[in-house]
Amino acid sequence: MIMKIHTKTIYLSIFALSTVLLAACSGPQVRYGDAKAVETVNANYGSTDLQMIAEAMTRSLLQSKAISGSKDAPIVTLADVKNKTSEYIDTRVITDKIRTQLMKSGQVRFAVSITEMQNQTDELKRQNQSGLYKNSTIAKTGNMQGAQYRIEGSIASIVKNTKDVKDVYYVFNLNLINNESGLLEWADEKEIRKTATR
């Protein structure tokens, strides 16, 4: 009798385990890949393009006279990078990536950009005008540092299609402009050509 119950329990357990394993195998397979791996799913703008552009621009910018020749790390702010392509490209991601790499180099300091100003003014208003904070600890209004330079640019593309071939040419331009003098202190471009065949 006891033997019979044990056998039944074993069969039931095996059945349940098999059901669970089968259910697991039937769902989508997820795996982590290399974020830096070359992505060639199609000819559209992709992660590899973003990485190539950011790396090339950062390297070039750090070698510029305005940055490398400066005694103190100059203060820079991010301005617009215009998307002149027919695709949707979040250009802010490109400039943010460039900013991160420049910050890591320690050769550049960044002032808040125009898109971050609302949070900045809200914080100053909260500290200075709410009357809640100890005077000696308040970040005072009127002491923000102005950026010496701004980074702005554009990304454009030329796309050509035939029945079997799609050719896309991207050109990314970036400029470093002296805010006081209005002089263009540095400019560089990164060209990318992608061809997709069927």
Next chain:
Amino acid sequence: MLLLKKTFLVCAGVGLVLLTGCASKPPAVVPEQAIVGRVPADPPKNPVIDAQTLNAQSKSIAVTDIYFKKEGKNLVFIEETRTTTGNSISSTIAPKTIEVDADKANASALTGGPNSSAFPVKFTDLSDPKSTAPGASPVITPVDPQTSSNSSNTQAQSSKKSGYESKMEYGELRYLANPIRGLLIKSGYKVVQAKSTAAMPNQGDEYFDIVKRIKAGDFGDADYVLYGVLAEVSNTDNVADIPGTRSTSHQMTLEVTVDFNIVDTKTSQIVASFIASGEGKDVQIDGRDTAYKPSAAKLMKLASLDLAEDVRKNLAAQNFITNNPGSAGYERNLKRRIEDDASTLKVYK
């Protein structure tokens, strides 16, 4: 078991040795003590102020309060009604005086600007003898005898005359010069109290005659007199959008500009001359929406401190003071204090 005991003893021994090693570390290096005053003085750069002058321990300076001259204008409107009855003449004069800013009077009433509707006549300078001369043709309006007089031998004439009287106000602003006195004390000068001066009736520009005041002994035995004349005071209240936000910036500013001279009391020579300005600013984010009112006292304090800083820069540029840390003026000042009480004051470098 024996091995464990031995290992424990070895570990304890090593720990004790390490602890002893840490405890016997040499103490941190004590910063070198140096009493200032041993550093040689900077060579004089200003040819007017020689080495002896730079040795300012014995030099004193008087700083006047900031002089000002304010021009005001009174708009005057006089209506005179003259009644002639037989051989007797009676006259009624109704003057009306309105005090206005000089620039407002110039901009509007005199030129037929916005205020001219309130004073529908051409204004003339009443202090100008030509404009008030008998032939200067005041507006004369004959009064209708039927309405103005009941008797046939009564005549009434009404004349209207208008113009402006200029008036000058001279005085001293008492609250701007103290930070300047402070910076001069810091830079090593002895600051002498200057006598204040009151403007006389019908005072003219001789109020600014500093040499006259020096000769009158208003500054005691001061070697120099720093005096400033207020060039302009302006208040601004502006609202501007902050780009990239929904907020506005409400900026209230008080700005003073003062013309300064330093006169050598012995020779009456001007040894430094410059114009300095100070700004007191209060910025409120979205201040207009909350009807924020700035504190005038705070703005004045900020403006006077900023003015003193600009004065310091100008005095340093003209080598009248060298009060940067480590400079001769700075050292002299500290040395003087040390000599006052050498037992208690030490400076660590």
